Amino acid sequence: MFKRILIANRGEIAVRVIRACREMGIESVAVCSDVDRRSLHVRKADFCEYLGPAQASESYLNVPKILEAARRSGAEAIHPGYGFLSENAGFARACSKAGIVFVGPSPESMEMMGSKTRARQNMKKANVPFVPGTDTGLKSAAEALAVAESIGYPVMLKAAAGGGGKGMRVVTNPKDLASALETTQSEAQRSFGDSEVYIEKFIENPRHVEMQLFGDTHGNVIYLAERECSVQRRHQKVLEEAPCSFVDPDMRRRMGEVAVQVAKAANYYNAGTVEFLIDANKNFYFLEMNTRLQVEHPVTEMVTGIDLVQLQLRVAAGEPLPLRQEDIILRGHSMELRVYAEDPDNNFFPSPGRITRLISPSGPGIRRDSGMYEGWVVPLDYDPLLAKLIAYGENRTQVINRLRRALSEYFIGGIKTNLSLFRRILLDPDFQAGRIDTGFLDRLLQEPPIIDARTVRRVPIVALAAAIFAQQPPPGAHPARTDDGLHAATPRTAPVVEDGEVKPSGWKTAARTEGVGR
């Protein structure tokens, strides 16, 4: 096993990998940019290497700097986390050239899954069901018309190099197809530098379900459990769960076997995920393969009892998988909420800034994978994912109730987060019944929020609390307190003396300066 590894990432996932290292007796090397010196992953690691300015191209995406950091620190392997360089075949190749183990699949496997048309060609060879359509770029409008006729409308035009919900267009009528093809091709050229566009059948409001798989370097591949990821906003996952209530044991076995087939066709090893679309008739279609650890891996860990990051490190060190397919037994249910620094009441605007107070939930069945702490300033340079709140329970209902309970304990002050959105999702009758698809969250957000009797009862208490808070002196002031910790005085107007410096009063100023240097 490795003695020391470098984690080429930041935030909660870097912390997650560092924790696995510590449990395995492996020393961890964090990397950081200028704005991450105080970030949690640096505080948790055994070593830290500085990369450069905040801009990702100068830090977490900079291959020479990361390889140099690995060499300087004496790391034998690099864990890429997710995002950044995790699906960059060139980086994986550069690692092995430098004599450093890349914790993930081979560069060849990554390339095979990189282009959507190439992946479709490989899946066709492997007899894997994918959404009907072409597996090469369209050469003419006539070809598009013929294919659309045979698979049936509506159809979807998709850029082969596309991703993240871009470069896609739905066509419902043959007379619109030629002009739509032209637009999509020129868009694809502009956005991705590649005008290749293919056609596939458009599946309306599908479920997005993915299968976790694991391979070793000895040719063994197993599948673990599926994750339901249909609750999305602008193609960004918000809530995931395992198992999926729509998938029965027979369907799970068939999907798992297809996932293993996909992995074997790509000579795949380490952790990977095969994404499927499922239509209302329980037909499932290959969508794409993610050649990395996923953000939502904890729900699989909860229901299988397997630590996926530790397993990644074992497989990367050359060990065979310690488990056979028949050893994988699913137990209970798990759900993950992605806590983002964005404001659901204001167009989901991102909300970086200082976390002035953090009260975290705990208790039965609750796990938090977090990259934040009280007093930390969320930088504006990176992804807004702050933490993941994960619950485990005997069944789906217990998990929903646990999460609702945990949400009532959770408080993140100073910045806006999407915590209030989860309350709405978890209370929604369709969600509770498992009636979800990729259009679910958009529909929910269109509806006005439900105001129940409890909310009405709370309003006067809220008004009183707001007034009591307004009477309290700004933080940093230390006048005499009563037993209950309350001040009856009106807000102070005199300058507040703090740390020998005279500062203007007022809570806004105090809010800006509080915690600095403390």
Next chain:
Amino acid sequence: MKYEVLIDGHLHQVELERASKGYECSVDGEPFTLDVAMTARDVLSIIHNGRHYEAKREYSLMGETHIIIGSERFFAEVRDPRSLRSRRAAAGAGAGPAKILAPMPGKIVRLLVAEGDQVEAGQGLVVVEAMKMQNEIKTTKNGKVTRITVQEASAVNAGDLLAIVE
């Protein structure tokens, strides 16, 4: 002490008096006796008729205050009727030039209008990028853009003035 408290857009008249234990108070004329303890900064423990509430306060750099009970969030604005600023704010709401402020720190990636342009409420003025996302900042008012105080590629803090619409 009397306050006007705006909760989610509805105005409430609040009266607060310290009592031997907690507060004797009223909301819109309805009396409340509260047992209150400040358990930590921004965290109040309130008991009313035996029912317990934990109220937390958060505020954004824009100066908005939220009160959270359970996992429910309420927008709250407290006006001290004696304060000049509150009286001015109450009188001037809706009239006069609208200051368009940056809702978060970030970088200006695009200006969508120029000084002198006629704009309608809801129209985007400036695109601010933060946390890998581009966000269109919209005007709250119909009128003419009289000033734009930022340039493309400049950095802004939350609460910084972006433009003025009159």
